[in-house]
Amino acid sequence: MKVEKATSNEIERIKKTIDQDFEEQGLFDKAFKDMEFVAVRGRWTEIFIFPKENSEFLVNVLKRYLPYSLGICIGEFHDKFFRIGLEGIYEISKYTTKKKVWIIPKAEQLVLYGRDVFGSSVSRVCSYIKKNDRVIVVNEFDDPIAIGKALVPSDEIKEAGNKVVIENLLDRGWYLRKGR
Amino acid sequence: MQIFDYKSTDLSKQLAQEYGYDEFLIRRYLTFFGQEETIQLLEANERPLKTSILVNTLRISVDSLKSRLESKGIKLEKIPWIPNGFWVLEAPFSVGATTEYLLGHYYLQEAAAMLPAFVLDPKQNEVVIDMCAAPGGKTIQLAQLMENHGCILALEVDLRRTKALRSNLSRCGVKNAIIFRMSALDLTQLDVQADKILLDAPCTGEGVIRKDPTRKKSRGPPDIEFCSALQTKLIDVAVNCLKEGGILVYSTCSLAPEKNELVIDYVIKKHNLKVLPTEIEVGESALT
Ligand SMILES: C[S@@+](CC[C@H](N)C(=O)[O-])C[C@H]1O[C@@H](n2cnc3c(N)ncnc32)[C@H](O)[C@@H]1O
Numbered sequence: 001m002k003v004e005k006a007t008s009n010e011i012e013r014i015k016k017t018i019d020q021d022f023e024e025q026g027l028f029d030k031a032f033k034d035m036e037f038v039a040v041r042g043r044w045t046e047i048f049i050f051p052k053e054n055s056e057f058l059v060n061v062l063k064r065y066l067p068y069s070l071g072i073c074i075g076e077f078h079d080k081f082f083r084i085g086l087e088g089i090y091e092i093s094k095y096t097t098k099k100k101v102w103i104i105p106k107a108e109q110l111v112l113y114g115r116d117v118f119g120s121s122v123s124r125v126c127s128y129i130k131k132n133d134r135v136i137v138v139n140e141f142d143d144p145i146a147i148g149k150a151l152v153p154s155d156e157i158k159e160a161g162n163k164v165v166i167e168n169l170l171d172r173g174w175y176l177r178k179g180r
Numbered sequence: 181m182q183i184f185d186y187k188s189t190d191l192s193k194q195l196a197q198e199y200g201y202d203e204f205l206i207r208r209y210l211t212f213f214g215q216e217e218t219i220q221l222l223e224a225n226e227r228p229l230k231t232s233i234l235v236n237t238l239r240i241s242v243d244s245l246k247s248r249l250e251s252k253g254i255k256l257e258k259i260p261w262i263p264n265g266f267w268v269l270e271a272p273f274s275v276g277a278t279t280e281y282l283l284g285h286y287y288l289q290e291a292a293a294m295l296p297a298f299v300l301d302p303k304q305n306e307v308v309i310d311m312c313a314a315p316g317g318k319t320i321q322l323a324q325l326m327e328n329h330g331c332i333l334a335l336e337v338d339l340r341r342t343k344a345l346r347s348n349l350s351r352c353g354v355k356n357a358i359i360f361r362m363s364a365l366d367l368t369q370l371d372v373q374a375d376k377i378l379l380d381a382p383c384t385g386e387g388v389i390r391k392d393p394t395r396k397k398s399r400g401p402p403d404i405e406f407c408s409a410l411q412t413k414l415i416d417v418a419v420n421c422l423k424e425g426g427i428l429v430y431s432t433c434s435l436a437p438e439k440n441e442l443v444i445d446y447v448i449k450k451h452n453l454k455v456l457p458t459e460i461e462v463g464e465s466a467l468t
Binding site for chain 2: 035049050051053054057058061064065067068069070071072073087090108109112139141143145172173175176179
């Protein structure tokens with residue numbers, strides 16, 4: 001395992017992935033202002049954020065002992081592809097309204113149990129979603145509870161009734177199922 | 181190391197039998213606290229522990245979380261000594277599995293365990309070491325007090341517990357911590373001089389009898405001796421990694437003076453440390 005500052009190439013790729021996937025100009029810059037990016041390289045590469053104000057201190061400590069983890073992990077690189085994780089989504093969610101699907105309170109627990117989202121569970125949807133887009137599934141308070149993949153475009157989502165419209169890729173119930 | 185033990189009496193035998201304790205512990209309680217307080221303590225240990233939560237102000241305000249939980253039928257009561265701590269009086273479902281829990285809006289922590297980090301009072305620009313950190317309740321609290329600035333070095337020796345530590349810090353959005361899976365006895369290897377250190381010492385203590393009643397019997401002299409020796413070594417290391425003028429908070433979940441007063445006494449004499457008042461209004465003075 002190796003821990004080091006992420007390369008500028010990696011950071012550029014994260015920025016591009018996030019800004020493009022969520023179609024929100026400057027989203028990356030807003031969400032990760034003042035953050036240092038650190039790569040932990042094992043079988044794959046995990047990307048962590050840590051306050052930039054202490055990056056010199058961090059780099060010095062890293063020279064002396066390999067950490068288990070630091071800051072929060074916002075996603076992973078698999079080959080050249082950056083895949084955003086639960087906390088990455090949490091960080092960007094408050095800076096965007098595009099690619100969001102709001103669900104009704106009754107559906108919240110089901111999603112947190114790993115279930116997909118039915119059309120009838122959606123209370124509101126933004127108008128920018130295309131089929132296969134990554135979407136942020138949020139509850140009535142706009143809290144991001146899952147990352148999903150749209151199976152139909154925006155205008156078909158609410159019409160779909162008891163058909164699955166968003167595939168649940170990763171939800172915060174993960175913390176109970178795996179993250180203990 | 182001296183382990184305090186006292187003569188058996190009819191009362192110690194009777195209480196040990198009645199409450200299901202190793203008589204050794206009762207003999208000690210009677211000597212340290214007197215009859216009345218001992219019985220109060222034994223009675224208190226029979227009452228179930230009230231669940232309590234600490235609101236994670238890194239993610240939500242106290243008022244917003246309170247109204248959200250209350251609208252779900254959860255009844256809360258403010259813990260007087262901690263600004264964002266609440267007892268859960270009633271909950272229609274487990275508070276360890278709500279949406280708000282999964283979003284890191286709060287975490288479960290015993291009311292008394294909310295004190296050490298609060299007393300340490302870390303500031304935004306400081307370097308703080310949390311020497312025995314998992315599962316992380318106090319680390320999260322430190323990060324809140326520092327508003328995710330400065331830096332926390334969180335150490336934990338046990339791999340499974342280190343994993344839980346990472347997961348809890350991540351769920352609660354703690355950005356300013358570095359987790360090391362290592363023995364805090366090796367802390368000097370990091371070559372860091374901290375402004376503040378929290379040593380929440382491992383102790384398998386009697387303080388958690390309400391959660392784990394087997395501890396009424398399983399904590400004899402060898403256990404006390406083992407823990408006390410480890411704690412003494414850990415606190416020595418802590419002092420060596422503290423900046424001149426730095427502050428160390430030492431906490432345990434035990435009532436045994438060999439793990440508390442004696443450890444503190446040893447370290448203040450050896451390193452000529454100054455004891456500071458905590459300015460909190462709960463608790464009892466130590467034995468002297
Ligand atoms: C009382 S618990 C800490 C609770 C924690 N501070 C919290 O608030 O969640 C003590 C921890 O110390 C760990 N521990 C035991 N020996 C250690 C050592 N030598 N170095 C670091 N951690 C140690 C234990 O595995 C245990 O997780």
